[in-house]
Every structure is written in structure tokens, then in C-alpha cells.
Amino acid sequence: MVHEAILDQTFSALSDATRRSVLTRLGDGPATIGELAEPAGMTLTGMKKHVLVLENAGLVVTEKVGRSRQVRLGTERLDDAMTWISFYQRLWERRLDGLDAFFTLQKGRENE
Amino acid sequence: MVHEAILDQTFSALSDATRRSVLTRLGDGPATIGELAEPAGMTLTGMKKHVLVLENAGLVVTEKVGRSRQVRLGTERLDDAMTWISFYQRLWERRLDGLDAFFTLQKGRENE
């Protein structure tokens, strides 16, 4: 199981809409801090902080090239998050199939 | 696609190890605030706050029974989070298969 601090950082990084949109943007390829800041209507300094959060979470990798900084998608952290979620989702589904589910879910959906 | 504010709440709720362990515990069935607080070495008040965060995120459902409060796993929010992650994971994988990935990963990072 993944280290708790790693999950903390990953989920925390993902909990901001600006940062998620950065990841979306990076899905189309690398971008500079400026190119990320502009559509977000944010200062370079502000976006730099977001990128740092993503980088610390391992969701993004950066490299200084010339006077700008290239930002691109990182490795494997989304895997960690999804592994955790799918594990507990199985727990949750098992629960819904159990007796307690029937008991607490005021007899709505019997078969599914 | 899911509303941004919902994802904010869900990921934010998941970004705390205490809250994740609460979800783990609830995988074994409902529990009271006190039963959740004790293993966490935390006051009732503190745990109550965590439960409220999970409840606002829809990850948990509570119901007052007698003088205690039953907490159990909620519905469908883990689905939202996983849907988002798996979508962007596909983006990310596509990227790693592309030319840019080969290009940027092969040349060692000189400066930083």
C-alpha cells in the first residue's frame, strides 16, 4: 500500500480546479509557466506555486530551458491515487451487497 | 463531466490520512463518532469535524440514533473521483507513448 504522505500530497494536489486544469492542458503536451498562467487568468508567481505543488506531488516534471520552464506530465502518481480509490470502492460495493446495505438503504433497490 | 466543486470536495476530503482511515474502518460496517475517534487518538469534537468533511463530500452518510450517531459509507463519490483520474490517466499514457516523451525522457536533465 502506498505511503500515506504520498497519498496526502497527491489528493491534495488534485483538490484544486486550477491544478486539475493544468493537468488537462498538459495532456496536450508540455507548456511553460506563462502558457499555463495565461488561460488561468493568474500571475506567473501564482501559477509557479501551483506547478510546484504538482511537482512535489510527482504529478508533473519541470525543466528549465532557456529563460522559460518546461512543464510536462509526471509519472505514476495518478496510478497511486487510482489504486487507492479502486481498492476502497471495492470495499464499498461489497458493503452495498451485504445485509447492512439492505437494512440501511430503505429497501429501495433490491436487484441491480 | 463532474462539477469542479464536487471534485474539489472529494479530493480534498481524501487528502487526509485520518479521513482515509475512517473510510477504511467503515468498510467493515457502520461506526459511531466515538468508535472512530478512539483508534485515531483524537477527541470526539475533532473526529466530528472529519466526519462532517466526509459527509459534505458525500463520501459518508450519518444518522442520529439514540444518543450516538451512526456513520456509514456514502454513495457514488468515489466513482466521480476515479472517473476523473482514469480519464486523465489515459491522457497521460497516450503522452508517454508519444514522441515528446521519448524526446524529453531520453536526454538527461542537465540543469535545474
Add this chain to the structure above:
DNA sequence: CGCTTCATGAACCATATGGTTCACTTTACG
């Protein structure tokens, strides 16, 4: 009834977060 237990709410505290502005460095380029 009177006491204990579980939960709750208010107040408080320290630290983290998300943003800004301003000053500065490094790089590009005419």
C-alpha cells in the same frame, strides 16, 4: 430522579493555502 455517556457547538490557536505585488536575475535579441 440523578448521574453518566455520547455528541455538539463555540471559541480559540497554529499552520497551511491561494493569491497578490514588488524587486531581482537570467536570457533573448535588435
Add this chain to the structure above:
DNA sequence: CGTAAAGTGAACCATATGGTTCATGAAGCG
């Protein structure tokens, strides 16, 4: 060279977060 552009760092600000203590309320029980 001189100037503009991209980024960086420090300082600052408002609000959120994660926790506490203390006082109160409601439920159960002998």
C-alpha cells in the same frame, strides 16, 4: 550594449484547516 520577456523569491494578506478545551444538551440507566 540596452532593453524587454520569463521566471523566481520574499513579503504580505485573507481565509481555510486540523486540532484543542470548555460548556451544554440529550439519552440511557440504576
